[in-house]
Amino acid sequence: MKKVQFQSPWLPYMLLMPQLAIVTIFFLWPAAEAVQSSFYLEDPFGFGSTFVGLDNFSDTLTSTDYGRVARFTGVFTFFVTFLSLGIALLLAVKADKVLRGASSYKTLLMWVYAVAPPVAGLIGVLLFDQHVGPIVDFFALFGWRMQIGVDYFDTSFAMIVTAVWKQIPVNFIFFLSGLQGISKSVQEAASIDCRSGMRRFWTVTFPLLAPTGFFLLIINITYAFFDTFGIIDVIVKNEPGNNPVTLVYKVYLDGFRGNDLGGSSAQSVLLMAMVFVLTVIQFRLIERRVHYT
């Protein structure tokens, strides 16, 4: 907080009013509702509800379906995070190195950031379509007959590729600004001490990039959890059936399609707990970064 501040009996409250009102109505209230209804079994026809304690949670956690979705979410998150971070880091390191055309590369690599996830999903659907998709034709040359929307593995593959494609620009921007933030004197000192570029990268550059990398790890996990909703919704074409979905998508399915309010709420609460842990980690990281800089 600032050392010098204004003092006014009512002005700060007036200033905070709009934000607090919206937060209360559209955040705190729904969150409280979610927690509350996670303990109730709602009548599907709207005739009241029964308190069932932790039944919704135990039902959710023991159901085989939830386990399957949770496993898929784990695998999906791992691949999306790992691949998009890896590819973006490689591209950022190269873009940082080249002198000629650096800014053109930067523009060409980052604009996909502005493509909406469902639009990315639609493009994915087009390219992976059994009938018209060139990617399907390409893999058919190697004897892999892809069936998006029918085959569980193939659909997951298309989802991961699309999600990675969409996420590379963000990671690229952060890695590149991280790299450009490393001082020239450090780089020069390193290049005198160590001639191998590869070793220099792993012993000097990479550790200096670690805070950015760790921050991006959290961002990417959050992305894979929540922001891929649009991609998944478009790729499964509204017909989840046997298709792979993530935990967030299941909350939506059970709540809006299945009308299982209690179950959906219990899942929401479980997700909130996960987000809470992630955010706490992120906050601690922010504190650290602020201290360092």
Added chain:
Amino acid sequence: MNKLQISDHLILLAGVFFMVTPVALTFLTSTHDAITVYKEGVQFLPGGKFLENYEKVLFEAGGFTKEVDGFVMLKNSMILGFGFAIGKIIISMLAAYAIVYFRFPMATLCFWVIFATLLLPLEVRILPSYEIVQSLGMVNTYSGLIVPLIASATGTFFFRQFFMSVPDELLEAARIDGAGPWKFFKDILVPLSKTMIAAIFIIMFVFGWNQYLWPTLITTDESLFTLVRGIKQILQVWVGAQIPDFNEAMALAILAIIPPVLVVVIFQSWFVKGLVESDK
């Protein structure tokens, strides 16, 4: 150029190819007629139906009720993008100003109430949020579309960080000159924050434009559809059609891509600055 530099460029070109090709193919396919696409698959060369397809998508009413055309969706996307970005900037600047520059009881409580929202993405509280907006009669309205999205604290957090970095001396000097809180805000803090406001505006515009889940739930009335929301409708029409209108679907996708991409490319440096600063 030596070998190493060539390999650097090759890797970058491969990356550019991977990022650009999908959208390029989408665009090329959108310039053909539906039968060609259906028969021959995704197109690698431009066709002759560019004007025809885009005119049809923009001005011919589609959907189930035949009430909405691409132009209306474009307008709605603009309203959502601008409304969201402007609303968010105003609300969060005011809140951040109160938190950073005022000493008042319950300041810490207010701070934490607002920041708790960072813990709850819209997706996890989607069902109760929908019910509340419905009970307030805000379904199928622009305010129902925009206001609940503004609630998260990302903007407030960003402006708080920025205000904290503004030197204390400025406020002291302003107070010696007899400036009140409002004058200080209007004449010193806002002009000082100009580039930050621009940066955050660009990010928020893109974020608002690209919203999908919330518009999908909150707008069932087709005249309120945004382009990104319209994607879902395209797919439903497409699945039912005899010969799927891939070309038109792709044209609509291109329309949904162009405005945010232009914003990001034109205001690149502000965009990057805002993104890197705000997420710290």
